[in-house]
Amino acid sequence: MKSKLLLPATLIFLCACSQAGKDRDLNVVLAQTPPEAGYQLGGSIDSVEIDPEKDILTAKGWHMLTPKTNPHELRVYMPGAESVLSVARMERPDVSAAVGDPDLLGSGFEVRIKLRQDADIKQLCITVDDKHYGHRLLSPHTPDQARCAASG
DSSP, X not given: OHHHHHHHHHHHHHHHHHHHHHSOOXXXXXXXXXXXXXXXXXXXEEEEEEETTTTEEEEEEEOOOOTTSSSEEEEEEOTTEEEEEEEEEEOOHHHHHHHTOGGGTTXXXXXXXXXXXXXXXXXXXXXXXXXXXXXXXXXXXXXXSOBOOOBO
16 A cells, blocks of 8 residues: 555656756846946846835846756846845747747746835846857836946
8 A cells, every 4th residue: 555655646746846847947146236248138127116115126027048048047236126035937928929939938027126225226237148149138128217237
């Protein structure tokens, strides 16, 4: 009897592991300095919302990270950022179709960042480094969003 119970549990464990390996985690790192010059535009910061009562910034958009790149990492430079609260990957069939690259289907993201109480967001930079697309700077979607001023 015990071996019959172990076998299904083992199979379930193996299936869970193989599923987890299919979808890479999306990580966010808070950068201490703005990106250096040389990044090409690629990707978009579609929206930025700030909850002033909770001091939380939520940014949504899409990146140009393909399966060839590991780890999948968004680097965020934003004076006033305290910590990353969460990040979620979202499917973006519109991006995949527009760019003509099925590898960009999972390129959507939503990141929530805790801000210092005194934060005045005047600069927001999100960059990625991809083995296929290279160094990319996500561009703001609307003119009223905080811009990125690269160093160098």
